[in-house]
Amino acid sequence: MALLQVRNLSKVYQRDSQAIPVFEDIDLDIDTGEFLVLMGPSGSGKTTLLNLIAGLDEPTTGTITVGGEEVTAMSRRQLAAWRSNHVGFIFQLYNLLPVLTAYQNVELPLLLTHLSKKERRQHVMTALDVVGVSDRADHFPRQLSGGQEQRVAIGRAIVSDPTLILADEPTGDLDAKSADEILTLMQRLNREFEKTILLVTHDQRAAERGEAIMHLDKGVLTR
Amino acid sequence: MKYARLIWVNLTRNKRRTILTTLSVAAALFLFVALRSVNTTLNEARDVGSESRMVVRNAISVVFTVPEAYYSWLTTVPGVRRVTWGNWFHGIYQDPRDFFPSFAVDVDGYLDVYSNEMEIPEDQKEAWRRERTAALVGTGLMERFGWRLGQTINMTSMIYSPDQPWPFTIRGVYTPFPGWTDEAFYFHYDYLYEMVEQVQPGWYVLELEDPSLAATVASTIDEHYENSRYATRTETEHAFQSGMISMYGNVGLLMNAVGMAVFFAILLVAANAMMMAARERASEVAVLKTLGFSDRLLFGLVLVEAATITVIGGLLGVVGAKLLFEGTGFQGAGFLPGFEVKLSTAMYGMLIAVVLGLISGLVPAWQAARLPVAHTLRRVA
Numbered sequence: 001m002a003l004l005q006v007r008n009l010s011k012v013y014q015r016d017s018q019a020i021p022v023f024e025d026i027d028l029d030i031d032t033g034e035f036l037v038l039m040g041p042s043g044s045g046k047t048t049l050l051n052l053i054a055g056l057d058e059p060t061t062g063t064i065t066v067g068g069e070e071v072t073a074m075s076r077r078q079l080a081a082w083r084s085n086h087v088g089f090i091f092q093l094y095n096l097l098p099v100l101t102a103y104q105n106v107e108l109p110l111l112l113t114h115l116s117k118k119e120r121r122q123h124v125m126t127a128l129d130v131v132g133v134s135d136r137a138d139h140f141p142r143q144l145s146g147g148q149e150q151r152v153a154i155g156r157a158i159v160s161d162p163t164l165i166l167a168d169e170p171t172g173d174l175d176a177k178s179a180d181e182i183l184t185l186m187q188r189l190n191r192e193f194e195k196t197i198l199l200v201t202h203d204q205r206a207a208e209r210g211e212a213i214m215h216l217d218k219g220v221l222t223r
Numbered sequence: 224m225k226y227a228r229l230i231w232v233n234l235t236r237n238k239r240r241t242i243l244t245t246l247s248v249a250a251a252l253f254l255f256v257a258l259r260s261v262n263t264t265l266n267e268a269r270d271v272g273s274e275s276r277m278v279v280r281n282a283i284s285v286v287f288t289v290p291e292a293y294y295s296w297l298t299t300v301p302g303v304r305r306v307t308w309g310n311w312f313h314g315i316y317q318d319p320r321d322f323f324p325s326f327a328v329d330v331d332g333y334l335d336v337y338s339n340e341m342e343i344p345e346d347q348k349e350a351w352r353r354e355r356t357a358a359l360v361g362t363g364l365m366e367r368f369g370w371r372l373g374q375t376i377n378m379t380s381m382i383y384s385p386d387q388p389w390p391f392t393i394r395g396v397y398t399p400f401p402g403w404t405d406e407a408f409y410f411h412y413d414y415l416y417e418m419v420e421q422v423q424p425g426w427y428v429l430e431l432e433d434p435s436l437a438a439t440v441a442s443t444i445d446e447h448y449e450n451s452r453y454a455t456r457t458e459t460e461h462a463f464q465s466g467m468i469s470m471y472g473n474v475g476l477l478m479n480a481v482g483m484a485v486f487f488a489i490l491l492v493a494a495n496a497m498m499m500a501a502r503e504r505a506s507e508v509a510v511l512k513t514l515g516f517s518d519r520l521l522f523g524l525v526l527v528e529a530a531t532i533t534v535i536g537g538l539l540g541v542v543g544a545k546l547l548f549e550g551t552g553f554q555g556a557g558f559l560p561g562f563e564v565k566l567s568t569a570m571y572g573m574l575i576a577v578v579l580g581l582i583s584g585l586v587p588a589w590q591a592a593r594l595p596v597a598h599t600l601r602r603v604a
Contacts, residue, residue, distance in 0.1 A: 047601070056513060057597035077517055084515020091600070095510045099232040109514045111225050156514070 001068075002029035003196055004053065004164065009062030011048055022048050023219040026062070030164075035190040035197045037210030044216045046200040050166050053198065054087050055079040067163055084112045088157030092169035094149040096141040102128065102152045103137040109160045127159040128152075130193075131185060147178030154185060158195070165189065167199040171206050183209045226520075230528050237500065241532060244496040248536025248576065249543065251489035256544040256564055256572045258478040264562045265474055275434045276336065278463040279427040279444055282454035285311075285466070288423035290453055297427055300443055302436035307332025308424035310415060313381040314389070314408060316368060323364055325378070325408040327415035336430045340403040347372070347395035355414050357394035363405030365396055367552065372396055383419045428460070486575065493583035497529045501587035508591045509599035518592040525591045529584025530577055537576025541569045 006028035013020040022045040030036050040046050051057040053064055055071050064071040066086060074082060083089075096105045106127050110120045128134040131151040133144075141149050150170060157165055167186065171179035187209050189195040199210060207213050215222050234241050279297065281287035288310075297306045307329045314325035330352055334343075343351075343359065351357045360370065370376065370393055377388045391410055399405045416422050431437060441457040448455045458466070501508075508521060545564040547553075553562055 048597070051597040051600070054513065056600070077519070080512065080515050080517035082515075083513065087513075087515075089513045091510075095506070095600075097232075097507055097510070099236045100229075104228065108511070111229075112515050112520075117225075 003032040003034075003067055004028070004030040004198070005063075005065040006049075006053070007063045007065075009049075009052065009064065010060045011045065011052065011057075012060045021219060023216065023221070026216075026221045028214070028221060030196060030198060032196055033190070033194045035187070035199070035209075035211045037207040037213045038198060038200045038216060039202055039204075039207050039213055040216035041202060045219065046202075046216055047168055049216065050168050050198065050200050053164075054089055054166050055083055084109060084160065086163040088160070088162040088165040090150075090153055090157050090165065090167040090170045092172040094141070094146075094153040094173075096149055096153055096156075098141050101138050101140055102133060102144065102155075105141070105152055106155045106159050108156060113160065123159055124155075127155040130158065130189075131155040145178070146174050147181055150174060150178070150182050151185065154182070154189075158189065158193075163196065165195050165197045167197065169201055169203075170199065171201070171203060179203075179206070226524060226527075230524060230531060233500070233504070233528055234531060237503075240496055240499070244493055245532050245536040245539070247489055247492045248533045248579065249539035251485045252537045252540025252572050252576055253544045254485050254540075255482050255575065256541050256568055257548070258482050259568045259571065260544075260548070260562060260564045261559060262475050262478050263565055263568060264559050273340075273460050274437070275431050276460040277429040277431060277437060277440060277457055278460050279429065279455050279457045280425070280463070282445070282448075282456040285426065285463075288425055288453075289427060289455060291423055293427065293448070293453075293455075294424075296447070297429065297444065300429075300440060302432050302440045303429045304432045305332065305336055305430040306427055307336045307430075308412065308427045309333070310412065310422065310425040311382070312408075312410075312415070314378040315381060316376060316378050319381070321367075323367075323406050323408060324404070325410075327412045328409050329412050330409075332428075333409065336428055340400055341397035342400065343395050343397045350394035354392060354394055355411050355417075356391055357410065358391040359395040359397055359409040360393050361405040361407050362396060362398050364408060365393075367406070383415070383422075387418075389418070426463075429457075486579070490579055490583055493529065493533055493579060494586065496532070497525070497583050497587045500528075501525060501591055505594060505599050508594050509596045512594065512596045513600070521594075522588045522592040525588035526581060526584040529587070530580030533576045533580030533583065534573070537573050537579075541572040541576075544572075545569060 006026060009026040009028075010024045011022040013022060026049070028049075038046050038049065048057065052059050053066070053071070055064075055074065059072060062072070069082065071079070071082065096102075097108070100108075103124055106124045107120055110123055113120075115123065125134060125137070128137055131154050133148055133151045133155065136144060136148055136152070141152070144152065154170075157167075165186075170186070171182050174182060183206055186197060186199065190197050190211075197210075199206070201207055212223070279289060279293070281289050294306060294308065297303060309329070310327040312325040312327050314323075315321075316323075334348060334352075347359075351359050358376075364370070368376075372393055372395075375390055375392045377390050379385055379387065380389060412424075429440065431440060437459055444457045445455050511521060512518075541564075548562065548564055553559075
């Protein structure tokens with residue numbers, strides 16, 4: 001059984017009295033340890049699909065199951081707890097909290113756990129070490145380059161050892177060199193640490209780093 | 224405690240706004256404490272007085288006197304154990320703003336009737352009795368002016384020959400029992416009588432054999448003098464004090480109205496500041512939700528953040544008021560003797576600060592809890 005199962009998923013946005021369908025009856029499977037890239041033009045619904053999988057939005061119809069748990073049947077409270085345990089989310093614009101240091105940003109997901117301060121410190125330093133910015137632990141986001149900020153954001157996504165990493169255009173705001181480093185890091189997370197990754201992008205070079213590519217266009221998902 | 228840092232960094236990210244909001248709350252709570260302290264001071268003055276003592280005064284107003292000739296008859300009224308009298312002197316020592324109550328009294332009668340209110344060493348009682356210009360002073364007043372037993376002081380009176388100096392020698396210091404003022408000044412009625420022509424008692428004080436006789440005694444006396452030139456009004460000492468205080472007007476209502484207006488004004492200021500802060504951080508709230516922060520947790524964090532501002536502001540205002548009024552010995556330009564910020568007022572102020580924080584944080588906390596994550600993240604991107 002696949003780690004992630006999406007069945008008959010549809011999403012329709014309602015704007016005033018007008019219904020705007022994004023996609024209809026999508027099916028998707030991702031196995032444990034897979035690195036899947038989802039491509040498509042702007043407005044095709046890639047981010048919407050990612051948000052639905054993360055439980056950040058509600059589908060119009062269909063089901064999403066992760067590790068045997070039906071995400072679409074969970075309450076808001078259950079979803080929050082589930083996300084903290086199973087999802088690591090990486091954003092295009094990093095979305096680090098500007099008033100916290102790199103260390104404190106990475107520590108955020110661990111505040112929701114029962115770990116002691118000492119244990120949290122061990123986890124955070126390990127994550128920062130994996131993403132290669134442990135020497136920047138006390139720096140604030142404004143003191144970091146774009147590539148370093150994204151590394152910190154990846155550290156935050158992996159610090160709680162999630163089941164699934166969802167990345168929404170993680171290289172979209174970076175220069176070519178930094179983008180390449182970030183993609184190499186994600187490949188390493190997949191190969192070395194066996195992380196299951198779903199990466200959304202419309203950059204062909206980024207897509208080539210994945211094990212499989214799927215296209216979402218005009219509401220239709222194809223391999 | 225692990226979220227304390229998150230709350231603190233959010234509070235300090237816009238220092239100017241946080242400081243201004245905190246100071247607004249501090250100013251409001253300072254004002255609240257000051258207004259409430261005026262109320263409690265006046266109420267305390269009203270509470271002084273006993274139900275077993277009655278005051279006979281001129282029916283027109285306490286400003287007018289009652290004849291000396293009434294004394295003999297008053298002692299014969301059934302239910303009256305003892306009678307004494309006094310006059311309002313309105314003495315000034317150096318600065319008219321340093322108000323304190325001062326009375327010319329029938330010394331022997333006062334010592335008898337008020338024996339349960341004041342503790343006076345026997346030798347000082349005798350010294351006060353013997354000397355016509357001797358004065359009996361409360362411990363609080365002695366401390367306020369730094370007077371010593373045996374010291375001669377010069378006072379003037381706002382009522383009797385204001386330019387004339389009145390020398391007094393302090394022969395007795397009383398320690399009040401609970402509920403009695405420690406800031407009163409008593410001297411011989413005979414001294415006043417000698418210095419002022421045509422002086423008469425300002426009021427008589429009757430000690431009753433039984434407090435339940437108050438209504439009968441009052442009607443007996445007032446009916447007796449009903450058609451005389453000096454008609455009387457007889458009431459319990461407690462009611463007499465209340466009447467004196469009510470001459471200020473309905474201060475309580477005014478203070479409460481101003482206090483409520485201040486509360487709502489600051490509530491709007493604090494709520495506005497919290498709303499602005501929450502609106503600016505909508506994307507960060509969305510990110511926290513993505514990380515797994517629950518609606519309930521975010522609701523609590525925003526609420527605690529709002530309450531932190533108002534509690535710090537409240538502490539500044541309440542403690543500031545307490546220190547300022549105690550440090551300066553504030554007496555309301557003489558109209559509020561014994562003015563103090565009571566612990567209950569300070570506690571009440573802090574309770575208001577907490578409530579203020581919770582109410583002002585309610586809407587932004589609710590908004591944070593119900594924030595649509597996907598929509599907010601899409602708007603940021």
